[in-house]
Amino acid sequence: MNSRQGLTVLIVILLLGLAGTAYWAYSTHQKNNTLLSENETLNQQIADLTTLRDELQSDVDSLATAYSQLATENESLRGSAEETEKKLQQTQARLNRIQKQSQSEVNNLRAQIQELLKVKTDLEQSIASLQAENDSLRNLTGQLTADLATARSENEALANLNKTIQEELKKLTRENFKATAFRVEVEKKSTKATAKARRARRIRVSFDLTGVANEFRGVRPLYLVITDDKGTPIKVENPINAKITVNNSPMDIIAVKEQQVNVEENQRMSFTYDLEDKLKRGYYRVAVYTDIGLLGAASFRLQ
Incomplete structure (x- = not known):
């Protein structure tokens, strides 16, 4: 128990x-x-x-x-x-x-x-930045292409203008009565040089006459002619219509200024012309004539 x-x-x-x-x-x-x-x-x-x-x-x-x-x-x-x-x-x-x-x-x-999430945000920002940069580059490329086309066109116009000048110099100048060291300068109001169309106020032309024959010496009129790349004279309030003789043939010119000078055998000469109106962008041709032909010419460009 x-x-x-x-x-x-x-x-x-x-x-x-x-x-x-x-x-x-x-x-x-x-x-x-x-x-x-x-x-x-x-x-x-x-x-x-x-x-x-x-x-x-x-x-x-x-x-x-x-x-x-x-x-x-x-x-x-x-x-x-x-x-x-x-x-x-x-x-x-x-x-x-x-x-x-x-x-x-x-x-x-x-x-x-x-x-x-941080990496995603960074990538999205990078993608947006690259897209903006690519858009900018596309625009820049388009602008550069357009600028290149414009430059080519302007260069072609300049080449044609210079070719015309050289041809005229050969046909319209005399061997013993023509300008050398022909120079054109565009000036501001302050006489400083400029290539900007909106600042151009004055055209200064200078050149040398050397070895001038006796028959061409003495007091003669000089005419300053300014045209665009198509040969159209610039607009002035009182243009000077003159008739000259070139190779025994009459020729009409429209000048912006006439100046009587005493031509010597050797001398340095200059023209100064104050523009009445602003010139547009482009190429221009400056020529100096006498009553018996062309002395010299050159071109300049305004931007």
């Missing part, structure tokens, strides 16, 4: 111990569920990891139940309750590590997303 009572007491003690263990396991299970719920909210993108954690928790519950059943059947499993508690603690530790790892992965993903 005493043996039975002792056995009964032992069984009661074991049952109480197992009940305590089961309660502890249940309490732990409840806490783990709370942690799992919080972890799921934090790690929605890591579904596989959450599923694994749930499976581990289920395994823990199954093991706890199995250990409780074995404890009621066998008195020798007193120490098994302690082993169960130990394994439960190990499982809890693993769950804690998984939670920390999940948090770390989420933080890492967030950092990567932030970095990718």
